[in-house]
Amino acid sequence: MENSAPISITESQKPLSPWRLFWLRLKRRRIAMLGGVILIFLYSVMLFAGFVAPYTYSRQDRDRFFHPPIWPRPSGFHIVVPRYEQLPGDFVYREVPNDTKPLHFFVRGDQYKLFGLIPATVHLFGSDDNYPLYLLGTDQFGRDVFSRLLYGSEISLSIGVVGILLSFALGMIIGGISGYFSGVTDTVIMRFCELIMSIPALYLIISLRATFPPDMSSSQVYAMIVVILSFIGWASMARVIRGMTLSLREQQFVLAARSLGQSNFKIIVRHILPNTLSYVIVAATLSVPYYILGEVVLSFLGVGIQEPQASWGNMLTAAEDIQYLQNYPWLLAPSAAIFVTVLAFNFLGDGLRDAADTKSL
Amino acid sequence: MWSFVLKRLLHMIPLLLGVSLLTFLLMSLAPGDFFTTLSQNPQISPDTIARLKAQFHLDKPWYVQYFFWLKNILSGDFGYSMAYKIPATALIFQRLWNTFLLSFIALIIAWGIAIPLGVSAAVKKDSWIDRGSSLVAFVGLSISEILLALLALWVAAATGWFPIGGAESPLHDLMSPVQQFWDYTHHLILPAIVLAAADMAGIMRQMRSNLLDTLRAEYVTAARARGLGEGRVIYKHALRNAINPLLTIFGYSLSNLLSGAFIVENIMAWPGLGRLTMEAFFAKDSYLVVDCVVMATALLVIGNFIADILLAWSDPRIRLK
Numbered sequence: 001m002e003n004s005a006p007i008s009i010t011e012s013q014k015p016l017s018p019w020r021l022f023w024l025r026l027k028r029r030r031i032a033m034l035g036g037v038i039l040i041f042l043y044s045v046m047l048f049a050g051f052v053a054p055y056t057y058s059r060q061d062r063d064r065f066f067h068p069p070i071w072p073r074p075s076g077f078h079i080v081v082p083r084y085e086q087l088p089g090d091f092v093y094r095e096v097p098n099d100t101k102p103l104h105f106f107v108r109g110d111q112y113k114l115f116g117l118i119p120a121t122v123h124l125f126g127s128d129d130n131y132p133l134y135l136l137g138t139d140q141f142g143r144d145v146f147s148r149l150l151y152g153s154e155i156s157l158s159i160g161v162v163g164i165l166l167s168f169a170l171g172m173i174i175g176g177i178s179g180y181f182s183g184v185t186d187t188v189i190m191r192f193c194e195l196i197m198s199i200p201a202l203y204l205i206i207s208l209r210a211t212f213p214p215d216m217s218s219s220q221v222y223a224m225i226v227v228i229l230s231f232i233g234w235a236s237m238a239r240v241i242r243g244m245t246l247s248l249r250e251q252q253f254v255l256a257a258r259s260l261g262q263s264n265f266k267i268i269v270r271h272i273l274p275n276t277l278s279y280v281i282v283a284a285t286l287s288v289p290y291y292i293l294g295e296v297v298l299s300f301l302g303v304g305i306q307e308p309q310a311s312w313g314n315m316l317t318a319a320e321d322i323q324y325l326q327n328y329p330w331l332l333a334p335s336a337a338i339f340v341t342v343l344a345f346n347f348l349g350d351g352l353r354d355a356a357d358t359k360s361l
Numbered sequence: 362m363w364s365f366v367l368k369r370l371l372h373m374i375p376l377l378l379g380v381s382l383l384t385f386l387l388m389s390l391a392p393g394d395f396f397t398t399l400s401q402n403p404q405i406s407p408d409t410i411a412r413l414k415a416q417f418h419l420d421k422p423w424y425v426q427y428f429f430w431l432k433n434i435l436s437g438d439f440g441y442s443m444a445y446k447i448p449a450t451a452l453i454f455q456r457l458w459n460t461f462l463l464s465f466i467a468l469i470i471a472w473g474i475a476i477p478l479g480v481s482a483a484v485k486k487d488s489w490i491d492r493g494s495s496l497v498a499f500v501g502l503s504i505s506e507i508l509l510a511l512l513a514l515w516v517a518a519a520t521g522w523f524p525i526g527g528a529e530s531p532l533h534d535l536m537s538p539v540q541q542f543w544d545y546t547h548h549l550i551l552p553a554i555v556l557a558a559a560d561m562a563g564i565m566r567q568m569r570s571n572l573l574d575t576l577r578a579e580y581v582t583a584a585r586a587r588g589l590g591e592g593r594v595i596y597k598h599a600l601r602n603a604i605n606p607l608l609t610i611f612g613y614s615l616s617n618l619l620s621g622a623f624i625v626e627n628i629m630a631w632p633g634l635g636r637l638t639m640e641a642f643f644a645k646d647s648y649l650v651v652d653c654v655v656m657a658t659a660l661l662v663i664g665n666f667i668a669d670i671l672l673a674w675s676d677p678r679i680r681l682k
Contacts, residue, residue, distance in 0.1 A: 200619035
């Protein structure tokens with residue numbers, strides 16, 4: 001009893017760590033938190049894409065090309081799926097009245113691999129064979145757009161994060177070296193950065209794409225896109241980190257580290273770069289959308305992820321056909337997914353930037 | 362001022378040389394060339410292919426090819442397009458002109474709308490116009506050119522107000538010059554609007570924050586203290602200083618615009634450099650790809666050069682550095 005009061009006082013007076021302050025400031029920005037929650041949701045669904053998707057990305061329903069979205073609806077104590085029949089004419093479908101089957105949860109269906117490793121057949125939901133469940137309709141090959149959207153997110157969502165990790169790690173180390181050593185090293189690196197940044201991004205992306213063979217396996221294409229996007233992305237990061245390093249290396253803690261006999265590489269990685277971290281995190285969050293869009297554009301133009309593998313970019317290629325676009329607008333679903341993802345990253349990044357700005361407290 | 366202009370001008374030459382060298386190196390790393398597919402054709406003898414290869418210097422190492430290419434470029438000759446079977450010079454410049462016009466019109470639309478919006482958002486901070494425009498800006502920043510272009514195509518098809526893609530109607534050649542001009546403009550409007558819409562959000566937000574920063578400056582308070590009207594304070598004193606930092610993002614905006622034009626051209630069939638790049642890429646016409654990349658870079662570099670000159674002209678501190 002006697003001890004409790006002094007402890008609580010010392011606890012309340014204990015200085016907050018910079019990261020804790022950062023978190024407290026971030027928590028107050030509701031829009032940023034909303035962006036974060038959306039992203040957590042999207043990325044968790046991505047992890048369990050095979051489980052959440054009722055079908056696999058390549059499963060074709062040859063009786064139902066361009067089927068409009070089928071929505072389950074509540075009926076009594078069940079959720080039921082209506083049956084559709086095809087009418088004469090080009091892909092016209094009509095709901096059959098009073099013909100429904102209940103929706104099941106945790107049903108067995110197509111085989112998939114959970115996390116790309118564990119074979120599994122259980123899906124979150126599904127229905128009977130003649131009562132298919134196409135939440136976002138089907139495409140020109142009779143494949144379920146919703147399932148393909150989820151499988152596509154495995155590529156489109158992860159490629160942004162992997163690309164950022166690679167290019168920012170490169171940018172930080174090269175920028176740190178450039179700023180720390182200055183002189184000829186600095187000049188050469190910075191001129192090369194300028195060179196890369198002076199070519200309009202997509203033109204450079206296509207030139208880089210030309211250096212790879214046209215037909216590759218999907219995992220090779222994935223690695224290729226990461227390499228291409230990182231090759232372009234590191235330059236702007238390196239320039240900023242170099243500028244920060246130029247002022248950081250004059251600080252006393254660097255002098256102290258040097259006088260203690262630390263190697264140059266250790267000083268850069270252990271002492272200088274951690275000081276740039278709050279900037280890097282903000283910049284990374286705001287840059288992920290560019291990497292996601294980079295993959296989307298490459299796949300959309302037909303030089304990225306190839307059919308039948310799904311990516312948000314190559315799914316949109318079907319919508320380029322004006323006839324498809326007018327009659328089957330659900331083919332635009334991937335662009336809505338892209339929009340929500342990019343918006344969420346922008347919300348979160350904007351909040352992170354404000355929270356990292358210590359003047360704002 | 363003139364020494365500054367000269368210095369910037371001289372700076373462009375090694376940059377363009379470097380870009381052409383880099384692109385050339387990349388294209389030389391590409392597996393196969395235009396003749397790889399031809400050599401599979403049994404009707405074309407290996408001798409013919411060897412002769413053609415020698416004619417285009419494709420049988421020599423890439424740095425030798427580069428010097429031949431550079432020599433031709435410097436005399437204004439962009440070579441011969443293997444895929445189109447016509448001299449590349451006319452092709453490139455026609456496409457360059459289309460891309461330039463598309464980007465230029467988009468630039469005017471974007472800045473013409475974004476700057477007044479940004480100014481009114483800053484002047485009436487926290488009003489409905491501020492909140493509304495910042496919401497639109499957030500959406501605009503997050504929407505990709507692909508979706509905008511697809512939606513524009515959809516609008517064109519649904520309303521019939523605009524042609525669906527391309528730069529000319531089928532009957533273009535039979536029209537009078539005035540009709541031809543209108544036909545071209547009619548085709549240009551929609552892609553330009555799409556491109557402008559994608560670019561606007563960033564400029565607007567920048568303008569707003571710049572003006573808010575300058576409105577906090579002491580000389581603005583001083584101007585108000587002297588009893589100047591609010592209009593004079595904002596438009597004569599604050600706005601002029603808020604424009605300066607905007608010129609520095611001009612280059613960045615231009616880079617976005619050219620990449621955006623690449624997408625818009627490919628979706629809306631606007632015959633510009635971006636579309637030509639993709640066509641040349643698929644045809645494996647590697648010289649043409651290099652030409653396109655260099656021309657697009659030149660467009661960007663010249664744009665940046667103009668922005669630098671404008672900045673030096675409006676802010677004497679820059680040219681004294």
